[in-house]
Amino acid sequence: DGGITQSPKYLFRKEGQNVTLSCEQNLNHDAMYWYRQDPGQGLRLIYYSQIVNDFQKGDIAEGYSVSREKKESFPLTVTSAQKNPTAFYLCASNAANGNQPQHFGDGTRLSIL
Amino acid sequence: GDSVTQMEGPVTLSEEAFLTINCTYTATGYPSLFWYVQYPGEGLQLLLKATKADDKGSNKGFEATYRKETTSFHLEKGSVQVSDSAVYFCALMGVSNFGNEKLTFGTGTRLTIIP
Numbered sequence A: 001d002g003g004i005t006q007s008p009k010y011l012f013r014k015e016g017q018n019v020t021l022s023c024e025q026n027l028n029h030d031a032m033y034w035y036r037q038d039p040g041q042g043l044r045l046i047y048y049s050q051i052v053n054d055f056q057k058g059d060i061a062e063g064y065s066v067s068r069e070k071k072e073s074f075p076l077t078v079t080s081a082q083k084n085p086t087a088f089y090l091c092a093s094n095a096a097n098g099n100q101p102q103h104f105g106d107g108t109r110l111s112i113l
Numbered sequence B: 001g002d003s004v005t006q007m008e009g010p011v012t013l014s015e016e017a018f019l020t021i022n023c024t025y026t027a028t029g030y031p032s033l034f035w036y037v038q039y040p041g042e043g044l045q046l047l048l049k050a051t052k053a054d055d056k057g058s059n060k061g062f063e064a065t066y067r068k069e070t071t072s073f074h075l076e077k078g079s080v081q082v083s084d085s086a087v088y089f090c091a092l093m094g095v096s097n098f099g100n101e102k103l104t105f106g107t108g109t110r111l112t113i114i115p
Helices: none
Strands: A004-007 A010-013 A019-025 A031-037 A043-051 A054-057 A064-066 A076-078 A087-094 A108-112 B003-006 B011-014 B019-021 B023-026 B032-038 B044-050 B056-059 B062-065 B075-077 B086-093 B103-105 B109-114
Touching (some): A004 A087, A010 A019, A019 A087, A043 B103, B003 B086, B003 B103, B011 B019, B019 B109, B023 B032, B044 B062
Parallel strands (some): B011 B109
Antiparallel strands (some): A004 A019, A019 A076, A031 A043, A043 A054, A064 A076, B003 B023, B019 B075, B056 B062, B086 B103, B086 B109
16 A cells, blocks of 8 residues: 555654654655644644755754655654754655645654653 | 634534534635544544635545635534544645645644543
């Protein structure tokens, strides 16, 4: 079955450490997205990419970095510059033609040790 | 910019009760509207969508009608079940600098159905 796979499901980070969250999709979607979800809040867009080797900042990009070397993959790095990284991170993708709905992975919960 | 305002929760209902979760939006142009559902510990699943005024999206007994005159997209279900307990997000896909794909979410409404 086609879908989006995020790993790991749970991740712990020490202070001053960078961590990378994986997102892989086999839906042949051109566009991919990273969102952050905090309790009681909606989803906020971190980064997005419409095509390979190109990506743009979303609303809360500071302290995060991404790469898009392959169509299927869009990893997110949470750097030590992100002072409040504890959150639920969701990856999504969609076909970049018309208003196609986004499909979501099951998320990665990041916590600080 | 675009924004979505949805009914604050939590909402608690008895099984078989009628459900309404209000959602209103602000956007330029003609956005597409969506309801997503999130079960505990999972990602978001698309519940239903509507792409133009007066469209009605429906799925699993849930319905929502795109009302441009009131800029609303309220979610309704005639008889809820315990399995409907989840967090519901209203979202719009408007026009942005990179095309039509940017999603703006409401803050979510937690729904709990008691037997």
